[in-house]
Amino acid sequence: MPSGARSEVLIVGASVAGLSTAGTLRDEGFPGGITMIGDEDALPYGRPPLSKQILSGEWPIDESALCTPAELDRLGIRLVRGTAAVSLDPSERVVTTASGDDMRYGTLVVATGASARRPPYGDGLGGVHCLRTRADATALRADLATARHAVVAGAGVLGSEIAAGLRKLGLAVTLVGRSPELRLAQAGALLSPLIARLHREHGVDLRLGEEVVALRGADRVSAARLSGGDVIETDLVVAAIGCVPNTGWLSSSGLDVSNGVVCDSAGRAAPGVFAAGDVAAWTDPATxxxxxxxxxxxxxxQAQIVARTIATGAVPTAQPVPFFWSELFGTKIQVFGRCDGVSLDTIAGDTSSGRFVAAVQRDGVVTGIVGWNMPRDFRIARERVGRPAEGLDRSRQRVH
Amino acid sequence: MDVTVNKPACVGAGQCALVAGELFDQDDDGIVIMLKPTIGPSDEATVRRAATLCPARAIRIAE
Known part of the structure; x- marks a missing residue:
């Protein structure tokens, strides 16, 4: 290894995980070189607004940017844009890029994220979209001007957000979900009845337990056929059917990429190699x-933990607790912790008023908190996670 | 350090109030409130941490 490369951190991926790693390294006083490479031409941007404020047109696309070139300069972070990594040799500590450059490193952080799963229909047909990247958002926005009816495929949170955003713009929306229930991040299907009610109240045609099997159209989509046999006339189809981790470039690296980059509970994948964000599968120390x-x-x-480990050598003790939020039709939904329980016990507000905070418990311990249009109470209630469930004030008022 | 909060962008996640409760709070709708008119040098690292954790990037720092 050439001298100097030992103190060099190379971050592959220039989205939230990559940028947070770089920023936290500097916050922790890391003095060495930091290079971040990303395959997109845009400056690092956040994805959550793409399916919310940017889809609905409230924000211009540039509002999704996470930093400016001046901020990167000030922090001494070198950003190489429009450059994909194509292979990694962890024993030689070198990453090769699509343009054939070898980039040597002392420590590598893999933060290449995930890509939208492409649907098995609509190839080459206009009006058919996924929504994952800034370019996807721009293309979808451009097609909205002439669209009257949309079919959204996907029973997850992204499908729900897109359906809500398109309703807000006045389109007729059919939301198709293969699963019989609507799923919301780590809350799983627990909130499905409440989310389904929101969709129906706002005029979404909800088709659960069905899937899109084929599209019709000449240049642009004109109809979607569902597995139940119905044919829905539509001029827009948005598929939100999951994502796959971007590990193709690591196939010859020897790293375990069986389900994303498999790491220990501190993000270590191999000597000198960490992974963080959507591409990473950290091991849950409990299970x-x-x-x-x-x-x-x-x-x-995860990026902050990795950066602290690199900068200070300190072994992290705390695991990130999953936190998730969404907004559907103006309803703010927040989920903290793990929600694989079977019931919700309200601890503030009530479901009939459309504002509540509820706890999920398992084996007598609060494992998760759900907030529904009560962000402040939700934040306060987060402290209950990990505590005995006996403390619940109104523990028998079931949400559903 | 010049810190501004973009209230329309705020999603009420409360990360800022969680990690920097002496600097940030939430109103009843969960929207961020700054508790100090100016940020002194001793608070700068905490503000950076809050800004990094904000899922909506609603806390902006200009130096």
Whole structure:
């Protein structure tokens, strides 16, 4: 290794996880070189607004930017844009880029994120979209001007957000979900009845337990056929059917990429190699199972842990607790912790008023908190996670 | 350090109030409130941490 490369941190991926790693390294006083490479031409940007304020047109696309060139300069972070990594040799500590450059490093942080899963229909047909990147958002916005009816495929939170955003713009919306329930991040199907009610109240045609099987149209989509047999006339289809971790460039690296980049509970994938964000599967120390978590805050928190480990050598003790939020039809939904329980016990507000905070418990311990249009109470209630459930004030008022 | 909060962008996640409760709070709708009119040198690292954790990037720092 050439002298100097030992103190060099190379970050592959220039979105939230990559940028948070770089920023936290400087906050922690890391004095060495920091280079970040990203395959997109845009400055680092956040994804959450793409399906919210940018889809609805409230924000121009540039509002999604996470930093300016001046901020990167001030922090001494070198950003190489429009450059994809194509391979990694962890024993030689070198990453090769699409343009054939070899980039040597002392420590590597893999933060290449995930890509939208492409639907098996609509190839080459106009009006068919995914929504994952800034370019996706721009293309979808451009097609909205002439669209009257949209079919949104996907029972997850992104599908729900897109459906809500398109309704807000006045389109007729059919939301198609293969799963019989609407899923919301780590709350799973727990909130499905409440979310379904929101959609129906706002005029979304909800088709759960069905999927889009084929599209019709000459140049642009004109109809979607569902598995139940119905044909829906539509001039826009948005598929939000999941994402796949961007690990193709690591296939010859020897790293375990069986489900994203498999890491220990502190983000270490191999000597001198860390991974953070949507591409990473950190091992849960409680269960021993590696899992990917696809939310922005998780990406930022994992990045901070990795950066602190690199800068200080300190072994992290706290695991990031999953936190997730969304906004559907003006309703602010927040989920903190793990919500694989079977019931919600309200601890503030009530569901009939459309404002509540509820706890999820398992084996007598609060494992998660759900907030529904009560952000301040939600934040205060977060302290209950990990505590005995007996403390619940109104523990028998079930949400559903 | 010049710190501004973009209230329309705020999603009420409360990360700022959680990590820097002496500098940030939330109103009843969960929207960020700055508790100090100016940020002194001793608070700068805390503000940076709050800004990094803000999922909406609603806390902006200009130096």
């Amino acid at each position: 021993g199972i590696p899992a990917r978590v696809g939310h922005q805050l998780n990406a930022a928190e």
